[in-house]
Amino acid sequence: MSLEALQDRIREAAARKAPLRLRGGGSKDFYGNAPRGELLDTRAYAGIVSYEPTELVMTARCGTPLAEIEKALEEKGQCLPFEPPHFGEATFGGCVAAGLSGPRRASAGALRDFVLGVKLVDGRGRALTFGGQVMKNVAGYDLARLAAGSLGTLGLIAEASLKVLPVPVCELGLELEMSEATALETMNRWAGQPLPISASAWHRGVLRARLSGSEPAVRAAAERIGGTRLADGKFWRDVREHEHAFFGGSGPLWRLAVASNRPPLGVPGDTLIEWSGGLRWIRGGDAREIAARAGGHATLFRSEGARQGAFAPLDAVVLGLHRRLKAAFDPAGILNPGRMYAEL
Amino acid sequence: MGAALSVERQARVARALREFLPARAVLWEEEDTRPYECDGLTAYRQLPMVVALPETEGEVQRILATCSSMKIPLVPRGAGTGLSGGALPPGDGVLLSMAKFMRVLRVDPAARVAVVQPGVRNAVISEAAAPFGLYYAPDPSSQIACTIGGNVAENSGGVHCLKYGLTVHNVLRLRGFTMAGEPVELGAQGPDAPGYDLLALAIGSEGMLVVVTEVTVKLLPRPQCARVVMASFDDVEKAGQAVADVIAAGIIPAGLEMMDRPATHAVEQFVGAGYDLDAAAILLCESDGTPEEVEDEIERMRAVLSAAGATRMTVSRDEAERLRFWSGRKAAFPAAGRISPDYYCMDGTIPRKRLGEVLKFIAAMEKKYGLRCPNVFHAGDGNLHPLILFDANSPDELHRTELFAAEVLEKCVEVGGTITGEHGVGVEKINQMCVQFGADELELFLAVKRAFDPSMLLNPGKAVPTLARCAEYGRMHVQGGKLPHPELPRF
Numbered sequence: 001m002s003l004e005a006l007q008d009r010i011r012e013a014a015a016r017k018a019p020l021r022l023r024g025g026g027s028k029d030f031y032g033n034a035p036r037g038e039l040l041d042t043r044a045y046a047g048i049v050s051y052e053p054t055e056l057v058m059t060a061r062c063g064t065p066l067a068e069i070e071k072a073l074e075e076k077g078q079c080l081p082f083e084p085p086h087f088g089e090a091t092f093g094g095c096v097a098a099g100l101s102g103p104r105r106a107s108a109g110a111l112r113d114f115v116l117g118v119k120l121v122d123g124r125g126r127a128l129t130f131g132g133q134v135m136k137n138v139a140g141y142d143l144a145r146l147a148a149g150s151l152g153t154l155g156l157i158a159e160a161s162l163k164v165l166p167v168p169v170c171e172l173g174l175e176l177e178m179s180e181a182t183a184l185e186t187m188n189r190w191a192g193q194p195l196p197i198s199a200s201a202w203h204r205g206v207l208r209a210r211l212s213g214s215e216p217a218v219r220a221a222a223e224r225i226g227g228t229r230l231a232d233g234k235f236w237r238d239v240r241e242h243e244h245a246f247f248g249g250s251g252p253l254w255r256l257a258v259a260s261n262r263p264p265l266g267v268p269g270d271t272l273i274e275w276s277g278g279l280r281w282i283r284g285g286d287a288r289e290i291a292a293r294a295g296g297h298a299t300l301f302r303s304e305g306a307r308q309g310a311f312a313p314l315d316a317v318v319l320g321l322h323r324r325l326k327a328a329f330d331p332a333g334i335l336n337p338g339r340m341y342a343e344l
Numbered sequence: 345m346g347a348a349l350s351v352e353r354q355a356r357v358a359r360a361l362r363e364f365l366p367a368r369a370v371l372w373e374e375e376d377t378r379p380y381e382c383d384g385l386t387a388y389r390q391l392p393m394v395v396a397l398p399e400t401e402g403e404v405q406r407i408l409a410t411c412s413s414m415k416i417p418l419v420p421r422g423a424g425t426g427l428s429g430g431a432l433p434p435g436d437g438v439l440l441s442m443a444k445f446m447r448v449l450r451v452d453p454a455a456r457v458a459v460v461q462p463g464v465r466n467a468v469i470s471e472a473a474a475p476f477g478l479y480y481a482p483d484p485s486s487q488i489a490c491t492i493g494g495n496v497a498e499n500s501g502g503v504h505c506l507k508y509g510l511t512v513h514n515v516l517r518l519r520g521f522t523m524a525g526e527p528v529e530l531g532a533q534g535p536d537a538p539g540y541d542l543l544a545l546a547i548g549s550e551g552m553l554v555v556v557t558e559v560t561v562k563l564l565p566r567p568q569c570a571r572v573v574m575a576s577f578d579d580v581e582k583a584g585q586a587v588a589d590v591i592a593a594g595i596i597p598a599g600l601e602m603m604d605r606p607a608t609h610a611v612e613q614f615v616g617a618g619y620d621l622d623a624a625a626i627l628l629c630e631s632d633g634t635p636e637e638v639e640d641e642i643e644r645m646r647a648v649l650s651a652a653g654a655t656r657m658t659v660s661r662d663e664a665e666r667l668r669f670w671s672g673r674k675a676a677f678p679a680a681g682r683i684s685p686d687y688y689c690m691d692g693t694i695p696r697k698r699l700g701e702v703l704k705f706i707a708a709m710e711k712k713y714g715l716r717c718p719n720v721f722h723a724g725d726g727n728l729h730p731l732i733l734f735d736a737n738s739p740d741e742l743h744r745t746e747l748f749a750a751e752v753l754e755k756c757v758e759v760g761g762t763i764t765g766e767h768g769v770g771v772e773k774i775n776q777m778c779v780q781f782g783a784d785e786l787e788l789f790l791a792v793k794r795a796f797d798p799s800m801l802l803n804p805g806k807a808v809p810t811l812a813r814c815a816e817y818g819r820m821h822v823q824g825g826k827l828p829h830p831e832l833p834r835f
Contacts, residue, residue: 054588134693135725136765145544166594216636257534296534312538324795
C-alpha cells in the first residue's frame with residue numbers, strides 16, 4: 001500500500017463526510033469511547049523506513065508490528081525507553097496514536113517525550129511532515145507531539161520517528177513487604193534520591209522495584225534498598241501487558257493519575273500502584289469522584305458494554321480549544337469521531 | 345507598523361490600561377520604553393508603543409481582555425535574552441513584561457516539583473531546590489539571566505539535554521490565559537493529562553498561543569558526582585565519528601560537546617580553560633551519577649575515545665577542574681564577542697552523521713563571504729552553533745552575515761535537520777521556515793494559531809510566515825536573498 005492510497009481513501013471519505021475508523025492491529029479496540037465508521041486498516045502501510053543506532057532514531061511506517069520494531073532495536077542493544085504495552089498484535093502507528101507508556105514511564109518519560117517527528121495525513125488527505133529525525137527541533141509548533149496520544153482524531157500517523165536509547169547494561173528486581181501508605185512514602189523518597197530505579201509497583205502488601213543501569217550502580221542501590229530479589233523480569237512484563245493477576249478481576253478498570261505523593265486514596269477493593277505513586281489502577285467505585293478529590297483525573301480504561309465518557313471531561317475553555325484544533329486538522333470531522341470525546 | 349507612531353492610539357491604549365494598573369506599571373515615554381526595544385537579537389529593534397508590567401494574574405487577564413477588545417497586538421516578554429527576536433515589540437501595540445512575576449510559589453520536595461511564576465530565572469529554581477538535593481535539569485547557557493517563562497516559550501535546552509531532555513520534558517503544568525483573556529490550565533501534576541497534549545503544543549510556541557502565568561516544573565535528584573573527559577582530535581571528522589562511537593557503545597553522556605580549533609583559540613585567551621590548542625577539535629564528554637556509576641562510565645568513555653583516535657585525553661580530577669573544562673565552552677559566546685565587534689550565532693540541528701559534510705560546507709562559506717566562523721556544537725544531540733564574526737558598523741558585513749547564515753540553515757534542512765534546535769524562529773529565521781516547511785504545513789500552523797487566537801493579536805508575525813511572505817522570499821531569494829524589511833513584523 002502506498003501513502004497516496006491512504007491519502008485517497010481519506011480524501012474520498014471526507015468528500016462523502018463518511019466517518020473512518022483508523023485501526024492497526026486492533027489491540028486497543030477496547031480503549032477510549034466506542035469506535036465507529038468505515039474501517040481503514042493501516043497494516044498494509046508497513047516497514048522500517050530508517051534506523052540508525054548511532055543517531056538514536058527509529059523511523060517506521062504506521063502498520064509496522066510493534067514487535068518487529070522492538071526486535072530490530074534489540075539486535076542493536078537499544079529499546080523504546082517508555083516500554084509501550086502491546087495488548088496483542090500492536091502496530092507502531094497505533095502505539096503512537098494511543099500514547100500509552102509502560103512501567104518505565106516515571107523514570108524515562110512518556111511516549112510523547114520520545115516523539116521526534118511524524119508524517120501525518122490530515123482530514124483533507126494532505127500528507128504533512130512535522131518535526132524530524134533530530135533530537136532538538138523548535139521550528140514551528142510541536143504538532144508531532146500533539147498527534148501522539150490523539151487517538152487518530154487529528155490525522156492518520158502514517159510514519160513516526162522516535163528517539164530510542166540503549167538497553168540498560170544491568171537490570172534487577174527487588175520486593176519488599178509493606179503497607180500501601182509506607183510504599184507510597186518509600187517510592188517517592190527513592191525517586192528523590194540518585195538511585196537507578198526504572199520501575200516501581202505496589203500490590204497487596206508488596207512493593208516491587210526494578211533497578212536499571214551500570215552494574216556497579218545497580219549493585220550499590222540493591223544493597224541500599226534491601227529486600228528479596230525477583231527471579232526475572234516477568235512481573236514487569238505482566239504488569240505492562242495487564243496479564244498480572246490484578247487485571248484478571250471483573251468490573252470496570254479505572255486508571256487514576258494523581259500527584260505521585262498522594263497518600264492512599266482509600267478505595268474499597270483491590271488497587272495496583274505504579275509510576276512511583278502517580279498511577280493507581282482501581283476496579284469499580286466512583287473513580288471520577290475519587291480522582292477529583294485527590295486533584296487528579298480518571299480514565300475508564302476497560303469496561304464491558306457500550307463505552308462513552310472514557311476520558312475525564314475537559315473544562316469549557318480547553319474543550320473549545322480542542323474543538324477548534326479538531327476543525328483545523330479534520331474539517332469534515334471524519335477521523336475516529338467520538339473516540340476521544342463525543343464533541344471531537 | 346513601522347510607520348510613525350500614532351500618538352492618539354498610544355494615549356488611548358495607555359488610558360485603558362491605567363484604569364486598572366498603577367502608573368508605574370504602564371510605560372509609554374520613550375526613555376522608559378527604550379530598554380524594551382529588542383531582545384538578545386539586537387540587530388532587530390522596534391520601540392514598543394506601550395509597555396505593561398502587571399503583578400497579578402488578574403492584571404494579566406485584564407490586559408489581555410482589554411487589548412483583545414481594542415484589537416491591539418500584544419507581545420509577551422521574559423528577561424529578553426532570546427536569540428531569535430521572539431520578544432521583538434509591536435510598534436503599534438503592547439509589550440507585556442512578565443518581569444514582576446518572580447516568586448517561587450512552592451517547592452514540594454516529596455513530590456519533586458516546584459511551582460513558580462514565569463519571571464523566575466532558570467538558575468533560581470535549582471537554587472530553591474538545592475536544600476532538598478534536587479534541581480531543575482534544563483540549563484541553557486543564559487541560565488543565570490533567562491526566565492522559565494521564556495524557556496517555556498522557546499522550549500530551551502542546554503548542554504545536558506541528551507540525557508535530561510528539554511523544557512518540554514521537564515514541565516508538568518502551565519497556567520495562563522488565551523489572548524481573549526480566558527483562563528487555561530494545561531498538563532497536570534499527575535501523569536498524562538486528559539485530551540490533546542496542549543502542554544507540549546504550548547511549549548516552544550514562542551508566546552503565540554497562550555500567556556503563561558504559572559509553571560510547575562519537575563525536579564530531579566542532583567547527581568552525586570560528575571566528571572568530564574576532555575579529548576583532543578587532529579581532525580574534526582574523527583571527532584564527529586568518536587561521538588557516534590560513544591553512542592553506539594550504549595553510553596548516553598550527561599553532556600557531549602565539541603569545539604573546533606578557532607573556537608578553542610578564541611576562548612582560551614579569554615578564560616584559560618587549559619584546552620589543547622593544537623587539536624583540530626576537542627570533545628568534552630561528561631558522566632554523572634553515583635561515584636561507582638561515574639567511575640565505570642568514564643572508563644568506558646576513555647576506551648571508546650581512545651579507539652576513535654583521540655590524540656590526548658584528560659579526565660577532570662575534581663569539581664574545580666571539571667568546571668574549568670566547562671568554563672571555556674560556556675564562555676564561547678562572550679569570547680566571540682571579544683575577538684570580533686559582533687557575532688551572529690546560528691542554531692541548526694543536523695543528523696550527527698552529516699557533521700563532517702556540514703563543517704566542510706561552513707568552511708567553504710567562510711571563504712565565499714570572507715567572514716570567520718568558529719563552531720561550538722552540542723555534539724550529542726546534533727545541535728550546531730556556528731558563530732559568524734562580523735562588524736555591524738559595516739552594512740556590507742551584516743548583509744554578508746545574513747546570507748552566510750541563510751545558506752547554512754538551508755544546508756541543515758537539506759541534510760535532514762532543522763533551522764533551529766533551541767533558539768526559536770522568532771523574526772530571525774522566519775524566511776527559512778519557507779524552506780523547511782511546505783505550504784500545507786504552514787497553513788496548518790496558521791490554523792493552529794487561529795484556534796488559540798482567532799484575532800491573531802498575540803505575538804503576531806513571529807515564527808510562522810504567511811504563504812504570501814514565503815512567495816515573496818522565494819522571489820527575493822532568487823535575486824540574491826536580500827531580506828525585505830526584516831525589521832517589520834507582519835502576519
